[in-house]
Amino acid sequence: MIYREAGDFKTSYGADNQTFPIKGDRFAYYLVLAFAFLVMPFIINDYWANAIVVPFLIYAIAALGLNILLGYCGQLSLGTGAFMACGAYACYKLMVAFPGLNIVFVIVLAGLVTAGVGVLFGLPSLRIKGFYLAVATLAAQFFLIWLFTRTPWFYNYSPTGMISAPTRTVLGYPVTGPQASAVSIYLLCLVFVVALAWLARNMTRGTLGRKWMAIRDMDIAAEIIGVNPLMAKLSAFAVSSFFVGIAGALFFAAYLGAAEAGEAFGIDKSFLVLFMVIVGGLGSVLGSFLGAAFLIVGPVLLKLLLVNQLGWSSDLAAHLEIMIIGAMIIIFLIMEPHGLAALWRTIKEKLRLWPFPH
């Protein structure tokens, strides 16, 4: 009933291969985009933008990045936090060194710098696999954070080692620093999310994505049919780190405003993004968004419900929140080991047949 597919014929290969082949999905997608760009900026209040929606969008980018590496190319990485830090520090250094450069380019450049670092730390993946690679990327996590906290050049010799984002504008509106309004930060993040999700979706459908998936499914077989594992693995590391670097740059410049490597980009960040990818669904763009929503928006909503609505004490709520989110992760993974995206896939299949399932 919800999906009316009768009469929805495809007459060209292009139409058949489009991202959303079902008409209902396509409309829903355009509707969401229109809502996010045209309605949200007018109705969203500061608290919702700053505390819930902006971190959700930024973590969605990071989850997309890790999903490319882990979900599409099958390379396990525990260095996401460090690569986010890399994006943040690159962003800071570029912002300070080139005050006239538009912040959008600064963030993209920060992503490129991180891509380079990611390739460097991706080199061991050519020799080691699986859990051993996870340990190698763990080394990246600790090494990079150590580098950023111990080398004063990265934080411009500030006495405390904190980096703070100066004010930068896009089209005259400040998007970083304390003067930035919640709506302009939201729109900046939204533009990056939409552009990067579009990029991720199309990359993974094309040659590059197919090479990644071939490597993921069986690397020896992939090599035999002509996939160059060096290029495939390193490109996955580069693209993934590019995404994660942009997420880190936005996290520092737009969301936090000031950051310190050890505290903001520690190992717990790596695990948080990893959990998003696993809970959301490996190898799925939608899954990255669902995972980020679950682990970022979930706790805040739970807090608002318990503290602001039910009036419970905040420490009790904080403890309960940890337990509830943990229990929900386990329940979801038992019910649907392939993540929230697979859950949605099942629901969609049922909806397409409903109300005549046989």
Place this chain on the structure above:
Amino acid sequence: MKMTRLAAVLAVTMTAAAPALADTLHFPMLNYRTGPFAPGGIPFADGYQDYLTLINERDGGIGGVPIRMTECETAYNTERGVECYQSIRGDNPLIIQPLSTGITYQLIPRTMEDRVPMHTMGYGRTSAVNGEVFNWTFNYPGTYWDGASVIINYLLDENDGSLDGKKIVLLYHNSAYGREPIPTLTRLSERLGYQFIPIAVDSPGQEQGNQWLQIRRERPDYVLMWGWGVMNSVAVQEAANIRFNMNNFIGVWWSGSEQDVMPAGAGAHGYRSLAMHGTGRDYPIYDDIQQYVVDRGRAAGQGDQIGTVLYSRGMYAAMLAVEAARTAQEIHGVANITSEMMRDGMANLSITEERMAELGLPGFGPAFEVTCQNHGGSGAAMIQEWDANNRTWNLITDWIMPDREMIMEMVMEDSLAFAAESNITPGCLN
């Protein structure tokens, strides 16, 4: 059915902002009662809340206007701290006290923009002492640089005025907080000729084997500590294990409370730390707290922290906030003050010996005056020593003054660099 109920719950949750109540003074509390730093966060939060409850119960509020308290859990995490700040900033908060140097750095530019004063008592950004640049940030009665200088002055006193050739280790929490005293200690080492070795401990600090191995190898004359949470008790335990002379191990005021030394038992005997205020239950105010707060069943938390070092500190922070609100009411002649009036009250705050005695806290903290040029108070502190047999902290010195001349020099450098970075023209607001 299930879905509609869920949707209803979500819809209710969406209207997050609590309705602003008329005629109350909103004192938000950014607490941390969970996470690895909860042992320090809980007593501070209890003391802060109990004092405000006392003012409400005994005096009916400040100048007749009741205090409204809201609590937000930060878990000492900067992201959650920012989220907490976002949730209260629309609700007319009068004063923000995050009890975290990391969160302070996030909030300094935001509070400047929102025109909400922030008080970081004995923590935060030291250069906020320069009120011409940091109009909305206050850190009286003392700062980290004052603390570092007080310890060095104390050591100078102990060593007949010369630290030449001595070796001093700083064991610090590897965060913005722990790194704060390094510039002062470095500069003092150049001036006084001691050898300065900073050793970092990564948060939260449960694992310090390496650091203490290095300390054993270096054989320092003194070890200073800038620690917080579990790092403190682990360090004291490690020092006891290597039989380091505890009289030569001195912590900052955040590394000198009961829970830091209790786990090491008798081994912690003689450990010293800075004290920015008195401690224990020998002050008249505790009779009132017992009568109006505890006996009425309104004590915060478990009610088992009363009289501890960090409880006293939370109470002290609340006392200074209430006094600032009173000053603001006097200046502006209105009882229902705004955050901007509150800032004026803080910028003109004067704490005298007589006033502290009136409040039931004679000799509790230093007497000081806040001015536009000096948001940092006097910077004086005392040294206290742990007596493991009686389980008490004993003050072993009187107030020791820091080397304010050198500190102000450094404050000017750092604050003017900040002003240039963020396009602020230094100047007073009133």
